[in-house]
Each structure stands twice: as structure tokens, then as C-alpha cells.
Amino acid sequence: MASHAVHHTAPSHSDHSANPWGGGTSPFKISYGKMMMWFFLLSDAFTFSGLLTAYGFMRHKYEDIWPTAGDVFTHFPFYSGHIELAYVAFMTFILIASSVTMVLAVEAGHRMDRKKVQLWMVWTIVGGLIFVGSQAWEWYHFIHGTPQGAYLLADGVTVMRHKIDPHTHVLEEGAFLVPANDRSGFVEVAGAEAAKLKETATHIHGANLKHNEYGIPLFANFFFFITGFHGFHVFSGVIINFLIFLGVVNGTYEKRGHYEMVEKSGLYWHFVDLVWVFVFTFFYLL
Amino acid sequence: MDVRDDVYEYSLDNHHGETEGKKIRTLFLKVLAVLSLITIVEVAMGMMWSRDESMRAVLKYSFILMTLVKAGGITWYFMHMGDEKKTFQYVVIVPFFVMIGYLIFIALTEATYLGTIRPSVENYLGF
Incomplete structure (x- = not known):
């Protein structure tokens, strides 16, 4: 693909090619719109990196008591058991697949094949909607939590969780976990000790910005903020793609002679996928 | 439409024919295959070893490495950074x-x- 000739609209400027920085020509050989889209994406990448680094900061600070994502996101549609990470892996695949359909729309644009551009853009929009829907579904389960819930202790912050067997995801009868005072992780409490703690505790289900059934509230705060910010990007991407799709249907780009608008919205769409790759790793896998 | 001659209206003259298009599409499908494969490997590793303290460091660095490979693939091929x-x-x-x-x-x-x-x-x- 690197062999594509660069198209210059002004033959009179070809004498500048000896010094591309001498003015009168674009040294990057890239159009204004595409270059600015890249710079916007660079600034957006800084924003997301800032958020993810802040998340990493807090996670390192509370490393001993940070919840394992595998314990939190175990739901799968139409299946009552627990499979950790399966649904997020599916979401990741959907987003990567919609990135491919987007790039196929761009490729069809290079052949001025309007029908194919339409087709692939529709699939991209469908993929985006499935992803946003999945995210809503996951938020719903995170907010509602488990039927058994957890106990928010009297200090208003510490959560006493039911102990779960990590392999079967079955609750261990009467066993609870509370953060250890010496920063060594969690300690198990049971019997009279657990009953005493429960007396002054509040029974909570799920997570919101104040408390989190699965452990430290910061986990929920970062989860809502970062996946929410990313979800908003996906949502805007779907809207942008839809508007560009209307342009394709109306023949706007056919008349213009090129489909660069599809490339620009494609850049944004791929960036959304790119960010998700990092969110997936740092929120769910690690 | 007026074409200005002092700016690039359309930077890469990427118009190509069917033969070249086919090659490019095959490349995209290959990239998709690699990205999916990496994701599957990541999830499998996570399922097997995420609670094994001795594997913690291995998991951490291999996840980060695989993520960077995926990010590179998306940027270089899907976003056409390789063509700039x-x-x-x-x-x-x-x-x-x-x-x-x-x-x-x-x-x-x-x-x-x-x-x-x-x-x-x-x-x-x-x-």
C-alpha cells in the first residue's frame, strides 16, 4: 500500500519538491482534515492515557485490596452460571470486527464502489450499537450486583464480602472477607466475629459512586468514569458514522470524487477500538 | 467543486483497482485473525492463571506486550499510519x-x- 502515488492538485508546485519545508506545499503530504483528525486523536489519546494512568496510580496504592475483575464480571446472557471474562471478550471481538468492516468501507471508497461503502458502513454501525448495548448490559449487572450482596461496615467504607471459591464461583458458607489492617490482602472472618460486624453494618447490593459490593469504591468510580467516557466515544462514533453514511447514500462523496470523509470517520472509529484494547487489558485482564 | 491548488484536498490518491483491492482486503483479514488470536490467548491466560500469585508478573508483562502489539496493528494497518x-x-x-x-x-x-x-x-x- 505504500506504493500509492501522492496526488498533488497543483502541478506548478512540483518545483518545490526539492525542499518540502520551503512553503507552497504540504510537507507531510496529508490533507488538512486528516492531519487535524490525527492531532485530535493524539489529544484524545492523552486524555485516555491520563485517565488510565490515574487508575493505575490508585490501583498500585491499594494493590492489596483491589478487587479481581474476574470476580466482578462473570455474567453471560441467557446463562445463569458464571463465566469470567467471556462476555467482555465477546465485546472486544465485536469492536475489532467493526473496525475491520470500517476499514473495508474505506477500501471500497478507494475503488469508488458506493454500494460496498454503504454495506460496510451499515455493518460498522450495527457492531457499534451491539457494543454500546453490551456496555449498558454490563453496567446494569454491575449496578445491581449479586442477590447475596455484601456488608458495608460502620466506618462507611470497608466492605465485608462473601467468600467465593475462585474456581467454581460458589459462595463458601458463612465465610466473609475483610481487608487486612497490615496491607496483606484480605482476612477471613466467620461465625460470631462476622455476626458482630454485621450488627452495625449495612447490607448493600451492587456498585454506585458511594459504595461497591465488590470492594473498594474507587474501583467502581474508575470503572464508571473510564468505561463511561469510552462508551460515550463509541456512541458519538456511531452517530458520526451514521451521518457519513447518509452522505454516502446521498452521493455527496461520489460527486466530490473521493471518500476521504469515510477515512476520517474511520480514523475516529479505529481509535475507539484502540482505546478499548487498553481498557480491556487494564480493567478486565490484569 | 472548486479545487484549491495551494492545499492538499485529498492527500493520498488511494484510488485503486479491483486486483489491488483484493490484496488489501486479504491483508485486513489477516490482521483481524492475528488480533482475534491474541485476544483469545489473553482471555485463556487470564482464566487459567489470574489467581495464581506466582504467575502474576508473567501475566502482567505478557498482557501489556500483547496489548501493545494489538494497538500497533490497529494503528499501522487499520488507521493506515503505515502509509503516511x-x-x-x-x-x-x-x-x-x-x-x-x-x-x-x-x-x-x-x-x-x-x-x-x-x-x-x-x-x-x-x-
């Missing part, structure tokens, strides 16, 4: 790695230290 001029590649990529590399380094160093002097779990919201 080298100067432009540097303009976008270098500022990112310089600034974010430093940010990650300083944030994680400080956080690890703060973790060791953290008073106790009772006031773990007092940061």
Missing part, C-alpha cells in the same frame, strides 16, 4: 510516548510508595 510519511508518523507517535511514558513512570513510582506508607484500610479513601 515518516515525518508525520514521528509527529504523532513521539510526543505520545515521551509524555505518557514519563507520566506512567512517575505515577506508578509514587503510587507504590504511597501504598507502603498508607495508614490503614479504615481511611483508605483519604488520598
Whole structure:
């Protein structure tokens, strides 16, 4: 693909090619719109990196008591058991697949094949909607939590969780976990000790910005903020793609002679996928 | 439509025929296959070893490495960064790695230290 000739609209400027920085020509050989889209994406990448680094900061600070994502996101549609990470892996695949359909729309644009551009853009929009829907579904389960819930202790912050067997995801009868005072992780409490703690505790289900059934509230705060910010990007991407799709249907780009608008919205769409790759790793896998 | 002659209206004359299009599409499907494969490997590793403390460091660094490979694939092929001029590649990529590399380094160093002097779990919201 690197062999594509660069198209210059002004033959009179070809004498500048000896010094591309001498003015009168674009040294990057890239159009204004595409270059600015890249710079916007660079600034957006800084924003997301800032958020993810802040998340990493807090996670390192509370490393001993940070919840394992595998314990939190175990739901799968139409299946009552627990499979950790399966649904997020599916979401990741959907987003990567919609990135491919987007790039196929761009490729069809290079052949001025309007029908194919339409087709692939529709699939991209469908993929985006499935992803946003999945995210809503996951938020719903995170907010509602488990039927058994957890106990928010009297200090208003510490959560006493039911102990779960990590392999079967079955609750261990009467066993609870509370953060250890010496920063060594969690300690198990049971019997009279657990009953005493429960007396002054509040029974909570799920997570919101104040408390989190699965452990430290910061986990929920970062989860809502970062996946929410990313979800908003996906949502805007779907809207942008839809508007560009209307342009394709109306023949706007056919008349213009090129489909660069599809490339620009494609850049944004791929960036959304790119960010998700990092969110997936740092929120769910690690 | 008026075409201005002092700017690039359309930077890469990427118009190509069916034969070349076929090659490009095959490349995209290959990239998709690699990205999916990496994701499957990641999830499988996570399922098997995420609770195994001895595998923690291995998992951490291999996940980060695989993520960077995936990110590179998306940027280079899907976003066509590989087709841009080298100067432009540097303009976008270098500022990112310089600034974010430093940010990650300083944030994680400080956080690890703060973790060791953290008073106790009772006031773990007092940061």
C-alpha cells in the first residue's frame, strides 16, 4: 500500500519538491482534515492515557485490596452460571470486527464502489450499537450486583464480602472477607466475629459512586468514569458514522470524487477500538 | 467543486483497482485473525492463571506486550499510519510516548510508595 502515488492538485508546485519545508506545499503530504483528525486523536489519546494512568496510580496504592475483575464480571446472557471474562471478550471481538468492516468501507471508497461503502458502513454501525448495548448490559449487572450482596461496615467504607471459591464461583458458607489492617490482602472472618460486624453494618447490593459490593469504591468510580467516557466515544462514533453514511447514500462523496470523509470517520472509529484494547487489558485482564 | 491548488484536498490518491483491492482486503483479514488470536490467548491466560500469585508478573508483562502489539496493528494497518510519511508518523507517535511514558513512570513510582506508607484500610479513601 505504500506504493500509492501522492496526488498533488497543483502541478506548478512540483518545483518545490526539492525542499518540502520551503512553503507552497504540504510537507507531510496529508490533507488538512486528516492531519487535524490525527492531532485530535493524539489529544484524545492523552486524555485516555491520563485517565488510565490515574487508575493505575490508585490501583498500585491499594494493590492489596483491589478487587479481581474476574470476580466482578462473570455474567453471560441467557446463562445463569458464571463465566469470567467471556462476555467482555465477546465485546472486544465485536469492536475489532467493526473496525475491520470500517476499514473495508474505506477500501471500497478507494475503488469508488458506493454500494460496498454503504454495506460496510451499515455493518460498522450495527457492531457499534451491539457494543454500546453490551456496555449498558454490563453496567446494569454491575449496578445491581449479586442477590447475596455484601456488608458495608460502620466506618462507611470497608466492605465485608462473601467468600467465593475462585474456581467454581460458589459462595463458601458463612465465610466473609475483610481487608487486612497490615496491607496483606484480605482476612477471613466467620461465625460470631462476622455476626458482630454485621450488627452495625449495612447490607448493600451492587456498585454506585458511594459504595461497591465488590470492594473498594474507587474501583467502581474508575470503572464508571473510564468505561463511561469510552462508551460515550463509541456512541458519538456511531452517530458520526451514521451521518457519513447518509452522505454516502446521498452521493455527496461520489460527486466530490473521493471518500476521504469515510477515512476520517474511520480514523475516529479505529481509535475507539484502540482505546478499548487498553481498557480491556487494564480493567478486565490484569 | 472548486479545487484549491495551494492545499492538499485529498492527500493520498488511494484510488485503486479491483486486483489491488483484493490484496488489501486479504491483508485486513489477516490482521483481524492475528488480533482475534491474541485476544483469545489473553482471555485463556487470564482464566487459567489470574489467581495464581506466582504467575502474576508473567501475566502482567505478557498482557501489556500483547496489548501493545494489538494497538500497533490497529494503528499501522487499520488507521493506515503505515502509509503516511515518516515525518508525520514521528509527529504523532513521539510526543505520545515521551509524555505518557514519563507520566506512567512517575505515577506508578509514587503510587507504590504511597501504598507502603498508607495508614490503614479504615481511611483508605483519604488520598
